[in-house]
Amino acid sequence: MTERDVFLPVGAQPTLDALVEQAITAEELGYDRAWFPESWGRDAVTAITTAAERTDEIGLGTSIVNVYSRSPALLGQTAATLQEATDGRFRLGVGPSGPIVIENWHGMEFGNPLRRTRETIDIVKQVLDGEPVQYDGEYFDLDGFKLRCGAPDPAPPVDAAALGPKMVELVGRFADGWHAVNYTKDGIAERLEDLERGAELGDRDIDDLRVTLSVSCCALEDEQRANDLVAQHIAFYIGGMGTYYRDNLVRQGYDDLANEIYDAWQEDEREHAIDLVKSELREQMGAAGTPEQARTQVEQYEAIDAVDAVYISFPRGATTDEIHETMTALAP
Template identity: 45%
Template sequence: MATTNRDLVLPLNGYDDLDEAVALAQFAERLGYGHVSMGETTGRSVPLVLGLIAERTDDVGIADDVLSPFSRTPTALGQIAVTLQEISDGRFRLRIGASSPALAEKWHGVGFDRPLRRVRETIEIVRQVQSGERLDYDGECFSPDTLKLTCPPPETPAPIDVAALGPKATELAGRFADGWVPQLLPIDGLRDRMDDLRRGADLGGRSIDDVRVALLLRCCAIEDGERAREYARRHVAFMIARYGPYYRKAIADAGWQSLVDDVGSRWREGDRDGASAAVSDDLLHDLVVAGTPTMARERLEGFEAVKGVDAVQIGFFGGMSENERRTTVTELAPGRD
């Protein structure tokens, strides 16, 4: 039986009705998942939905995946942390990250400038906000001062995690954050980034054991293993070709440069089927969990065995039905092994 915690990432904008998303969170709670989280891009506002889930659950932790200082100011993120800690009775984790140039510039209409510096300052400002003391921060990007929180501060401040892929960003997480949330890293790349996380923890004068590592893994565990892998191929091809530069670079740097180039070239030429076909079984084995329930559980345990991983977040591939999601959640539930 796995000793690593298992969390769940809800496909929030895959639902027409919010009640369906909440129902999956409640289902995960009954199965013993540690946290439920969800990402925010151009769809629903995640903090509002997390408040709804907090009200309709009892024990499961809640988290965002992730919020950015390009979409909200650091003090606004601090207010979100304070409020969701109150609504959830202390079950919230705030996850921040730089997001991507496309979202910052094309959706939020702001320049994508000095992302790592902004993330670092945001961590420090959110901690000041949650303390309830007057703000006194003179940063290079943000300089809030004088005012303070006018509601009670949380008895236990919400932990702050950083979503990051690159070596410098991962080092920042190790140095300043309470947790690190990577995704779409090949397993060897994940091991390499653990060294960066450890270096950051050393620079911060603390142990890497103080940083909760929650790996987001895209998963599909259904009896039709080939169908599961086809979902995976299509999703990985999309992530490589369209979902921001960081994922492409992380996969390429882990030894898959030629495959990344091939997928990107085919996609730009309009050959999406060819781009998906170019995603090899070997890359899928290193990057995601897709196959029959038995195969999926075995592969999931391989990622959990990486030294330093504290939790695995079960995410999904695009195109999966709700029945296939629920089957995957059930088959990969804590204690199912």
């Protein structure tokens, strides 16, 4: 049975307490896991630690922490500590993010994200094994690092976010799960083939990999408001978050549309970009409308072969009340 998770908007909440209250609510509503992103608001580690103290059963995880702003050894230490703090409920989600975030915000060279993600996953898993880390890579050369505390048992799984075919293949070879973000209902199929090919190259069983699909959702009695919010959110990611989400949509067969949305957003024709999403893309991406309509759409994503979990994420323009209304309407 496909799990239903929730993606909490860390930076959008007025206080840390308000954010953690959402995790508590998600647990009460029966969600399987709460994912905490990390971008330019609150850090995910503190948020998860606080949520761990105030919840009992819901799984907790990062989606995602980038592989540049912390060293792989520190990410391994962090994962081990959070597994302890959550009593075994933690999953680490990592990813390269993009050049705007890494270079403009963190002041680091983006370089080869594929190789850096591979090396980070390798090293984190060695750290979590509890043995001395020996690693000779392109980015990292480690000798002798070892957890002084006991290694977590079981070790938390290490997932990775990926958009392009080579990165998804890498996830299949080396990670424990794939976070799929900004995919259409039809477009994810080709990337699932890449994941399976990676699993074969790594001599791994594809059934052992957890595929988590992100779906931007808004379920309100005000059907138009819900659709407007999700369309605006999709347009923002395609048009305003660098070029990688645009390129990801191009790979899914929406070449002209992806570029038209991107160009409109960049030229400050935001309403045109949103209208394009509404008229030509919204039925393939996101879940929005009345509670009944949104629930039906979420179930369509859950029915996709090989998807193990769908996480309910919320449009960036949604208010705290609208987030709560959507979370409640779409609860498992």
